[in-house]
Amino acid sequence: MLPHQRQYAQGMFRALVDESSGNEFEKLVHRLMELCHPGYVPIRTHGDIGDLGGDGLCTCHGHLYACYAPETFQVSKVRDKFFGDLESALIQRPEQFDAFVFVHNDQRGIHPVVAGLISEAQRRLPKTQLRQMGPRKLWNEALILDLPRMEQLLGQPIPVSEVRYAVGMADIEPLLKHLADNRPRHVRPADIPLPSTMKADYNRLSPRSQQVFREARPYVYQVEEYYRGLINHTEQDEVAAGFTAYYCQMREEYGDQPDEILWQLEGYVLGQAHARWERADAARVVVTFFFDQCDIFEVPPPGWRRPQSGTS
Known part of the structure; x- marks a missing residue:
């Protein structure tokens, strides 16, 4: 599909x-x-x-x-x-x-x-x-x-021609709005410790995809604050399960194209329409959050090391 x-x-x-x-x-x-x-x-x-x-x-x-x-x-x-x-x-x-x-x-x-x-x-x-x-x-x-x-x-046919949607993962729409409306104007990335890029390297994400995570990561704390403030404390787990299920489906379809999987995950959040920049930025923060939580993409096995350049 x-x-x-x-x-x-x-x-x-x-x-x-x-x-x-x-x-x-x-x-x-x-x-x-x-x-x-x-x-x-x-x-x-x-x-x-x-x-x-x-x-x-x-x-x-x-x-x-x-x-x-x-x-x-x-x-x-x-x-x-x-x-x-x-x-x-x-x-x-x-x-x-x-x-x-x-x-x-x-x-x-x-x-x-x-x-x-x-x-x-x-x-x-x-x-x-x-x-x-x-x-x-x-x-x-x-x-x-x-x-x-x-x-x-x-109980009905699904259109074959591509249709553009402004909303993707409806359950996460309030979070997207929260992030888009409350993005800090000034963030100093140097003050925010970044995790190792080992997971991104293990999943063979391109430098451009890794840059997406790097630019979004300073704002991930907003997602954590949002979920901590919810009355329904199971919502994060349920949304995470949805991300994991969708990631597994995308991996099955695009297994040898990690950047394509990442793009599809952004579409899962936003829908297929061309999004305003603040919503697109918010979607990347959400995807980065679940990447860091290990709900999407593979975790390197113990002892894995990056291949040395120039080695066969």
């Missing part, structure tokens, strides 16, 4: 999640997981036994999925749903799953109540993995789909 087609698909998938709730959201999750995982089995409710605590089961991974996407969020109902499904699954499916995954459609991230429920249940059940999966993680699953399967997921 071409990069602009993937950008288009991401926007359409986000819209589908926004527009779906209840059974429609559950059907969307089933369609996605069946396209991604041959061992995924949708579970329907049957008579007085219900669904035995799960909406879907992935036999290849041992994951049991419980979907919750109400039109209006009520704390008492989500608590009853979570513990009701979990307890039912533990009693009636004890040998069928290793991880219980609570799937939701909240684009802003996991609700504090849900985070608390998962934490509380994990303490009580240390041998059972408890996870949550929201729109970001669902999209990370979809990244592996080829064009025909992506069109099947979305």
